[in-house]
Amino acid sequence: MTNDSLISIHDLKVYFRSNSEHARAVDGVSFEVRREETICLVGESGCGKTVSALSILGLIPTPPGEIAGGQILFADQNLLELNEADMQKIRGNHIAMVFQEPLTSLNPVFTIGDQIGEAISIHKKLEAEAVRENCIQLLTDVGISSPAQRLKDYPHQLSGGQRQRVMIAMALACDPDLIIADEPTTALDVTVQAQILQLFRSIQKIRSMSVLYITHDLGVVANIADRVYVMYAGIITEHGNTAQIFHDARHPYTQGLLASLPSRSKRGTRLHSIPGAVPNPAHKPGGCPFHPRCPYAIPTCSKEYPQMCDYGQGHLARCPVLFEGGG
């Protein structure tokens, strides 16, 4: 942990209990976000990315969810120990979130001016007129044209890209230190996706915020990330800066992901795919959770939980087999 760390998560464990099953959705995840940087959390659907993000804001529904352990340190306090009232002062104010589906994430029966203004009036306690001016400024910042008219619009009157811009404006409303973006471009088409990514990069620079960007899309990662955490089945499997991950991947899972990327140079050949499927969080294999799908697996992989191996310069990978073999 360095001095410029904004938020650091230590050994976070989030379990979901149902009558018969006990799903370890997040199983000992640690990462940190430093000031003014963009972090990507990458992994397949169901690997625990979203659950990790939601637990930062205390939005895991309990029950069935349960924070089984760990710490989330933000501004010298452990967010997991805060009560609901204190957590409300953090949400939207210091840490804001942008969700995946902008259509369902906006309330259909309130105008967007109302929905953006709400966060401002709750946290900053401004007059109605000041809130309105603030909203107009925010909409301008996220690139929405004629913002004063748009304030009176309802979500269904906007396009998908505009809706996501509104969501971002809402997240920016109180000038948070950290924005958590949970696959914000997944529901959008590619050109709009590029615009939204560009928007994230520029607001991150202008407002000197930190962004925790959650995605399964390695193309997005290459575009936006300073550092990358790769997640698999509830654990962090590899961590490094963007160059280390893309050019020097050390974990078999990261290597598999990169090999699966379609590219023009591989045109005409069969796409690579990682054999097998993501394990059910309720029935995870013992030892390294990736070993049933791993081409390098040796018998000890199914018995021993793998330790993080240090490749230097902050590059870590949770695969002792490759570490000892290839050094």
Next chain:
Amino acid sequence: MLSFIGRSIVQKIITLFFVSIVSFLIIHLAPGKPSQVDPMNPKFTPEVVERFRKEFHLDKPLHVQYLYFYQDFFTGKTVSWKDNQSVLKKIWERFLNSLPLFIVGTIITWTLSFPIGIRSAIFRGRLYDRSATFISYLLISIPGFFFAYILIIFVVTQFHVPVIGMETFGIGETSMPHIFMDRIWHLLLPSVLGATGGIAVLSRYVRSQMLEVEGQDYIRTARAKGLPPEQVHYKHALRNALLPFVTMFGLILPGLIGGSVIIESIFSWPGMGRMAYEAILARDYPVILTVNFVSAVLVLIGTFISDILYLMVDPRIRL
């Protein structure tokens, strides 16, 4: 907006026309004839029956009878076959009797169901929710007439107030406050009884609507903004959960007629429902058909009000 209202009024008049035909046919298809209500009565000699049939055009073909009936109906000349009184006047009197019962019952139902249902959803699975669920199912399962008798026995023996009818016989002799209190007592029990079933069903429905909305993404967004729980539940969730009830609100109007037959019978309340029921037993076609027509009109007015309300509360609906 105006064109929508115009279009919908025309559509509803057409619907009403078909309703009039269908209800007329159904009444005439039903077994039994008006002239056969009391065949054992020595006064009903074949000649009298024949005169009766002539008098009321029952010897004419159906479509002619239909025309005769609606001609009388729209000129306001329809009379009951039983006592030769104007049907519209009879219905209007009964309507005024039913109205307070309906209004008080509806107010009790809607003002109690919503707080109960909303709180059940918010405290889902807790003691409050589970006891509300238990009591709801209890009230749904107990037959209305049985519950009514238990309540009547309880009120009469504990408070010594008469509750049958609209007022105590001979109360007109006493002072105004007395009459007023007597009316209130007589109104209270049937209204509460009429409301219990409604509260049990409606609060369950409110609860499930509210639970569904609470699981939506925009509720998570509202919480992620740092809004306090009251604002999340009562602004963001409730406003969306209320939408389906706007439709229901229009559809309670017809309850004015059919909703209270049992309660009115138990309490000897001279309301519309009981009148319709008695008219059916007596095969008093003009009364049955007029009540039928009025309730069809109420249904259509109700749906029209719902449509307009929906337009006002759901911004996604535009014309």
